Structure formats: C-alpha cells, structure tokens
Amino acid sequence: MPVKKKRKSSGSDDPGLRKCKITCFCRPQAPGRLISPEDQFSNKKCLAWFYEYTGPDEVLGPEGMEKFCEDIGVEPENIIMLVLAWKLEAPNMGFFTKEEWLKGMTLLQCDCIERLQGKLDYLRNQLNDTIIFKNIYRYAFDFARDKDQRSLDMDTAKSMLLCGSCIDSLQISISFSSLSQSKYKVMNKDQWYNVLEFSRTVSTDLSNYDEDGAWPVLLDEFVECQKARLAAL
Template sequence: MIYSHKRNTTLGIQAQLVNPCGNSAMPVKKKRKSSGSDDPGLRKCKITCFCRPQAPGRLISPEDQFSNKKCLAWFYEYTGPDEVLGPEGMEKFCEDIGVEPENIIMLVIAWKLEAPNMGFFTKEEWLKGMTLLQCDCIERLQGKLDYLRNHLNDTIIFKNIYRYAFDFARDKDQRSLDMDTAKSMLALLLGRTWPLFPVFNQFLEQSKYKVMNKDQWYNVLEFSRTVSTDLSNYDEDGAWPVLLDEFVEWQKARLAAL
C-alpha cells in the first residue's frame, strides 16, 4: 500500500503541470536518467520479493492418512473373541513384521503401547500406541522399526525403557523379578553394551539371590554406566545395593586368583 500511495501522489502533481490541451503550462525540464532505485522495473522487483508466494504443501491423500478403522481391523487379525492379543497372536504378529519374539524391538513396541503385561496387548493399548506411531498396517510398522531401534541409543529414552522392563516382566502378584527372568531381561537390555555383563551374569548364577528387587534393578543400569570395567572407580562407601557390593568383592577376588 505504501508503494501505491507514492505513485498516486506523483500522478497528481503531473496533472497540475499539464494543461487540458496536452501542452506544457511551463517549460519542461529535461528528465534526468533515473537512478536504479527509482526504476519502476526494479521497484516492481522489490515489491515482488516481499510478496513471494509460498510453495504449496504436499497434499495428503486418503491412502496416506492413518485410519483407526484399518488399525483395529489389523488388531483383530491377531485376537480371539476376548479382544486381547495374546501369546498365539503375538507369535503371528512377530512373524508378520519380521521380528523374533525375543528381539529387543518387541520390548520397545510394548513400551510404546504402554502394555503392562508381557505377551498381551489390549485393544485400547494397541489403538493408543499405534495411533502415536501412525501405524495401521504391517508395512507402516516395518517402516518404523529403525526409528524404534534408535530409541535404544538415546540415554534418557533407554533408561525409561529399562525401568519399564522391570514391571513389564515381573509377575503382577510379586514385587520383585525372579532371578531367571531378571537375567534374561538384563541380557536383552545390557548384554550388547555392557562389557562386564557376562561376568555379572556368572556372579548371579552362583549367588544366593533368587529374586531382584526394583532398587537393585535400577542400580545395575547405573553401575553399568558409571563404573569402569576394572572396578577401580567403584566407591565402596557409596549408596550401592549390597548385591553390587558383593559382586565387586567377588570379581576382585576372582581377578586376584588369576
């Protein structure tokens, strides 16, 4: 609007200097060559640069949109009349997406669905989690597997998954994990990243412990992240569970005997 107002004002002044017959009412000075800033063409370019149209966004076709109906139909392919995806359906689900049931990615999927019980997904959990992932078919979930695997490389997200695993894996009438389940879950979560895991697992096998409580479980992760493999920086006066104190003593005695 600023540019339009300037142009109208200039035209009005020119009209006052020209008589109705078209002759000049006063001598007309020779026009100076206009500078680049007054050139109409350049002025038009300036206006255009402020009004450059935005490229239209890509339209999402109906086929690309997440469908609740399609997602539920996919869920019912694995369920029985009780509308719960159980162990048998879980086996077929794993086969369809090309993931072994023991693969850690299945734990990540369960975490995304906020499923409290190992081996079971309810309709509500399925719909909530798959909506979050925007997956309503096998192919879409397969396309998200790398994204889900990358969660394991994020320190904070991995800690959340690790803590989730304790309640996910334990019997709901027990407050602790039985030791066999604890060892299996630790192998799944830490076996590929913690150099001391094989030794720690050996310690658990010969120890008196039959269960692992939540405090012990949480501290094993902290131990694996902060204590060096030679145990030289382990603080015996720190607030570690007795389980880990005993592991350090056992491992040092074992190394001394070599």
C-alpha cells in the same frame, strides 16, 4: 477559454509500476503437497490389523503375539519388542489391549505391517538416547514381573539383562548372571535400578568401585566375587 492542461500522472498511476510494487511484496508460494488418502493414518485400518491377532476377548495374547512378531519379522525376545511395548504403554508382557494398541500405533502412525516395519530402525535407535534407555530399562522391571509379586524372579531378570545387551556392559551382565545363580532367587526394584547405574559408572576392572557407596548388598557381593575371580586369572 484556455484549455486546461492535463496533469501528468504520477508514477503510482502507472500500471507497470503498480505491478512492480505489488510483486515486491508478494512472494511466490510453493504448491503444498497434497496428502493422498492412502498416506493418511487410518483408525479403522489399524483396528482391523489388530483384530487379525486377537481372540474373542479382543486382547492380543501370546499366540497372537507370536504371529504378529512373525509378520513384522522380529523375534519375540528381540529388544525392539520391549521398546514397542513401552511405546504402547503395555503393563503386561505378552499382551496388548485394543486401547494400548490404538493409542501406541496412532503415536507411531502405523496402521499396517509395512508401516511398522518402516519404524523398526526408529524403535531401535530410541535405545541410543541415554534418558530414553533409562526409562525403558525401568519400565522393563514392572513389565516383566509377575503382577502378584513385588520382585522380579532372577531367571527373568537375567533374560531381560541379556536381551540385546539390555544394560550398557554385556560383560558385567554375564558376570552378574553367574553370581545370581547362587543365593539370590529374586531381584527387587532398587537392585534392578542399581544394576544399570553400576554398569554405567563402574569400570569393568572394578577399580573405581566405592565399597562405602550406597550400593545394594547384592552388588557388594558381586564385586567381592568378581575381584576374587579376576585375581585368580
């Protein structure tokens, strides 16, 4: 009987070619970075840090706040503390509850002094965003006022305005503070909101101020006083 010839193997049966085809579709994967336990945020560690500053009522109050600020190297009146309070959604100046602390610090991924210190530049840079700045500025009104009052007393308002140039124009802030020493003892929310809008839209020489605009009377009187002062120079 004639011997059957072996059929030539096709290219697909060649091991070398098979290997080549496989490598065409399989891209090498970079090894993933393993996160060590030390790098992970710890709720337990965060709460233990919180309790370093609290009393028996489990609330971080004024005394604890002073020590907290000292530990992170930030003065209590520094505007960074206002930004941090905004991040923690704290409604009362000088107080952080356990819930506020844990929620805010989890968001920031900070469970110790060193981690929060590493976030200070980030917190300050939040003020460079005009929308975020506006939100923080508006938050500051309710944060700073006495909760049994609907308005903000003028001394506190001046302190907040001058806190790290809390409004865009420090010159306007200082001039406004001098006017407020006379008849105005409190500032309502509408006036507070409009001070920021005023500082962003009206030039320092007041040349573009619209007297027929919907500004509060307090700002109309400020402009009148300021124009008289400038004319006398």
